[in-house]
Amino acid sequence: MHDFHLANQIAKIAKEHAKKHGLSKIKKIVIELGDAVQRGEAIKPESLEYNIKLLMPVEKLEIKKIKGVIFHFDFYILHYICMT
Numbered sequence: 256m257h258d259f260h261l262a263n264q265i266a267k268i269a270k271e272h273a274k275k276h277g278l279s280k281i282k283k284i285v286i287e288l289g290d291a292v293q294r295g296e297a298i299k300p301e302s303l304e305y306n307i308k309l310l311m312p313v314e315k316l317e318i319k320k321i322k323g324v325i326f327h328f329d330f331y332i333l334h335y336i337c338m339t
Contacts, residue, residue, distance in 0.1 A: 257296050262306030270311065283315040289322070 273281050288300055300318040307316055
């Protein structure tokens with residue numbers, strides 16, 4: 256469930272960015288994902304990828320796991336989005 260909410264936020268930001276820059280198609284999204292826990296549940300890269308692709312067409316989606324401390328939070332911050 257939390258993966259879907261985060262995927263929805265990423266899709267929304269990507270679409271807004273594309274519209275702002277006059278892009279008709281998003282070819283690639285790159286996300287750097289550290290360890291994140293939302294209400295005791297870890298964000299899973301494979302679930303996040305599935306949900307983003309469910310919400311929007313994107314040719315390539317790359318989720319890079321990065322090392323770091325575990326964050327516990329009640330809101331989402333998009334770390335990185337890259338469009339080409």
